[in-house]
Amino acid sequence: MGEINIKMLALELNLSAATVSRALRDSYEISSETKARVIEMAKKLNYEPNPFASSLRQQKSKTIAVIVPAIANNFFSLAINGIEEVARARDYHVLIYQTHENSEIERSFLMRLSSGRVDGILISLASEEVDKRQLKEVSEKLPVVFFDRVHDDIEGVKITTDDYTSAYNAVQHLIENGCKKIGYLMALNSLSTGEKRLQGYLDALKNNGFPYQPDLIITNSGTVEQNYSLVRNFIAEQKPDGILSSIEDLAMPCYYACKDLKLTIPDDLKLISFSNLAHAELLNPSLTTINQPAFEIGVEAAGILFKIFNNRRYAFNETITLKSNLIKRESSMRAE
Amino acid sequence: MGEINIKMLALELNLSAATVSRALRDSYEISSETKARVIEMAKKLNYEPNPFASSLRQQKSKTIAVIVPAIANNFFSLAINGIEEVARARDYHVLIYQTHENSEIERSFLMRLSSGRVDGILISLASEEVDKRQLKEVSEKLPVVFFDRVHDDIEGVKITTDDYTSAYNAVQHLIENGCKKIGYLMALNSLSTGEKRLQGYLDALKNNGFPYQPDLIITNSGTVEQNYSLVRNFIAEQKPDGILSSIEDLAMPCYYACKDLKLTIPDDLKLISFSNLAHAELLNPSLTTINQPAFEIGVEAAGILFKIFNNRRYAFNETITLKSNLIKRESSMRAE
DNA sequence: GTGAAAGCGCTAACAC
DNA sequence: GTGTTAGCGCTTTCAC
Numbered sequence: 001m002g003e004i005n006i007k008m009l010a011l012e013l014n015l016s017a018a019t020v021s022r023a024l025r026d027s028y029e030i031s032s033e034t035k036a037r038v039i040e041m042a043k044k045l046n047y048e049p050n051p052f053a054s055s056l057r058q059q060k061s062k063t064i065a066v067i068v069p070a071i072a073n074n075f076f077s078l079a080i081n082g083i084e085e086v087a088r089a090r091d092y093h094v095l096i097y098q099t100h101e102n103s104e105i106e107r108s109f110l111m112r113l114s115s116g117r118v119d120g121i122l123i124s125l126a127s128e129e130v131d132k133r134q135l136k137e138v139s140e141k142l143p144v145v146f147f148d149r150v151h152d153d154i155e156g157v158k159i160t161t162d163d164y165t166s167a168y169n170a171v172q173h174l175i176e177n178g179c180k181k182i183g184y185l186m187a188l189n190s191l192s193t194g195e196k197r198l199q200g201y202l203d204a205l206k207n208n209g210f211p212y213q214p215d216l217i218i219t220n221s222g223t224v225e226q227n228y229s230l231v232r233n234f235i236a237e238q239k240p241d242g243i244l245s246s247i248e249d250l251a252m253p254c255y256y257a258c259k260d261l262k263l264t265i266p267d268d269l270k271l272i273s274f275s276n277l278a279h280a281e282l283l284n285p286s287l288t289t290i291n292q293p294a295f296e297i298g299v300e301a302a303g304i305l306f307k308i309f310n311n312r313r314y315a316f317n318e319t320i321t322l323k324s325n326l327i328k329r330e331s332s333m334r335a336e
Numbered sequence: 337m338g339e340i341n342i343k344m345l346a347l348e349l350n351l352s353a354a355t356v357s358r359a360l361r362d363s364y365e366i367s368s369e370t371k372a373r374v375i376e377m378a379k380k381l382n383y384e385p386n387p388f389a390s391s392l393r394q395q396k397s398k399t400i401a402v403i404v405p406a407i408a409n410n411f412f413s414l415a416i417n418g419i420e421e422v423a424r425a426r427d428y429h430v431l432i433y434q435t436h437e438n439s440e441i442e443r444s445f446l447m448r449l450s451s452g453r454v455d456g457i458l459i460s461l462a463s464e465e466v467d468k469r470q471l472k473e474v475s476e477k478l479p480v481v482f483f484d485r486v487h488d489d490i491e492g493v494k495i496t497t498d499d500y501t502s503a504y505n506a507v508q509h510l511i512e513n514g515c516k517k518i519g520y521l522m523a524l525n526s527l528s529t530g531e532k533r534l535q536g537y538l539d540a541l542k543n544n545g546f547p548y549q550p551d552l553i554i555t556n557s558g559t560v561e562q563n564y565s566l567v568r569n570f571i572a573e574q575k576p577d578g579i580l581s582s583i584e585d586l587a588m589p590c591y592y593a594c595k596d597l598k599l600t601i602p603d604d605l606k607l608i609s610f611s612n613l614a615h616a617e618l619l620n621p622s623l624t625t626i627n628q629p630a631f632e633i634g635v636e637a638a639g640i641l642f643k644i645f646n647n648r649r650y651a652f653n654e655t656i657t658l659k660s661n662l663i664k665r666e667s668s669m670r671a672e
Numbered sequence: 673g674t675g676a677a678a679g680c681g682c683t684a685a686c687a688c
Numbered sequence: 689g690t691g692t693t694a695g696c697g698c699t700t701t702c703a704c
Contacts, residue, residue, distance in 0.1 A: 059696075081406070116386060141339075282591050367674095
């Protein structure tokens with residue numbers, strides 16, 4: 001524990017603790033001479049104010065929480081990167097929590113955070129059913145900003161991407177490249193984010209005169225192994241000639257499954273995925289991706305939170321939509 | 337801010353705050369009947385104790401800090417994943433900081449954390465020169481555990497991998513596959529972690545009767561673009577037939593550079609890299625990696641920190657070495 | 673088995 | 689421009 005406190009510092013300077021406190025917070029009441037003395041001595045003694053005393057007194061923590069389904073994920077780690085950079089610029093601290101897509105864990109994090117431990121929360125929801133009542137309760141106590149994995153039914157500020165359009169355009173691209181039977185690998189199904197991607201897929205098919213085939217839509221099931229069998233069986237049985245995957249974790253298994261089934265991407269099966277893989281270009285074949293601006297989403301979400309801190313605009317409903325990028329590569333291209 | 341506090345709770349129950357506090361902390365002094373009443377009422381009123389009051393009083397924070405060079409990195413995001421899981425199991429909170437390899441930023445984080453904001457620190461050092469004095473000061477105040485990016489000169493608990501052996505074996509493997517001119521892409525050079533990898537490379541060459549050629553060793557230089565030019569120029573000028581890269585961020589540019597230079601991996605250039613890329617197998621060609629047990633390193637490091645919390649063993653010097661895995665794939669294989 | 677009182681270190685209201 | 693005082697909400701002696 002830090003040993004030297006404000007009283008000792010004051011004693012050393014022949015000042016009161018109040019004056020020292022004010023000097024360190026650069027209060028207008030304090031003479032610049034005194035300020036200089038205080039700052040010098042603080043540096044000399046390596047004084048660091050006790051954050052808990054300060055937080056307790058001021059009812060603010062200079063800390064924000066980030067809740068994500070998983071950290072070891074190309075999208076989320078980039079988003080956290082953006083958040084951390086913004087927070088650091090403002091001398092805020094960042095607490096991190098992962099839900100593993102489990103809404104019970106999510107619930108308990110939110111519960112624990114409602115104690116005032118943080119000044120605000122940035123959350124990307126788990127894909128299980130969300131406890132809306134509890135989320136509402138929390139967001140009445142402190143500002144919450146949602147990013148990427150959002151739910152339209154929950155009021156609040158949301159940073160999302162153009163999920164519907166992105167999915168729509170991806171399917172359109174598959175069709176233009178000759179696909180006749182396009183499968184959809186669904187995830188995030190309980191979330192608006194997931195619904196919009198699905199709707200984009202469905203509408204693109206419909207508008208191109210494709211029939212609705214529920215068998216062509218499968219939903220992810222958790223573990224890596226389960227996802228692999230799921231995808232493999234799907235490809236083996238349905239023999240789609242195109243696939244849009246709503247998450248990276250369902251697209252990669254397609255590569256392995258195709259190898260196993262002796263199918264060639266893109267000749268036998270064209271593939272597009274929502275993905276933030278850094279080196280999609282180096283895959284064999286290179287993967288056509290819908291690349292979300294993950295870092296920017298983090299920056300934007302954190303920026304909004306700090307705006308809320310300053311304006312005290314607690315209760316409002318707003319959605320900011322950033323654009324994703326369809327990067328066309330070999331995996332979706334028609335053979336010559 | 338949380339509104340209901342322990343006094344209100346006590347009032348509601350016709351008990352003193354002290355009793356409520358003790359009941360909630362499951363003190364042996366309190367009758368089980370009272371405990372039950374208190375817990376029920378706390379749940380009913382959604383009471384969450386104020387963490388700052390509690391931390392201030394107890395001089396502990398139930399929080400740990402993780403300092404890494406970067407979050408958006410396959411190795412570190414996995415390590416953080418491991419750390420977070422261990423912390424969550426113990427109801428600890430995890431603060432996250434990224435240094436961007438800048439030791440000035442690292443310094444300031446350590447400074448800020450020495451105030452008692454956290455009970456302990458897990459750190460993977462930035463590759464710039466470290467301020468050993470300051471690091472020592474911090475680790476006298478609170479427990480610090482180093483992982484992966486460590487420095488032998490600094491006392492403390494360290495979790496590392498078998499860097500020397502891994503590099504040695506990788507070079508041996510390259511030689512066995514016919515490489516005559518093996519380059520080394522160096523990073524982390526101011527750290528023991530980097531030195532060991534380099535030494536493994538050097539010794540493997542020496543023991544195989546290869547001459548020492550300083551021109552075959554290059555050091556990373558920061559941005560993605562800089563690294564690319566560096567690597568491209570190196571390959572173009574030196575024309576190595578084998579490369580060991582000490583970090584993933586220097587290996588990926590080799591793929592792009594070879595494409596650009598119309599060289600084929602592995603025919604013209606065999607490549608091995610320290611890497612935690614999830615899908616190295618899907619690259620074109622698949623990448624031979626030295627895969628570090630990143631998740632386990634995180635788990636181990638966090639586990640040690642909690643052991644230190646319990647035993648109050650503050651000052652000691654111990655290094656735990658986990659094994660990395662050389663996974664041989666196409667990028668390093670001799671043509672038939 | 674429970675309560676009263678003090679105090680963790682800081683800051684804000686109120687003096688002067 | 690600086691000092692005094694009170695109190696943030698909790699836990700921990702010390703009483704009984």
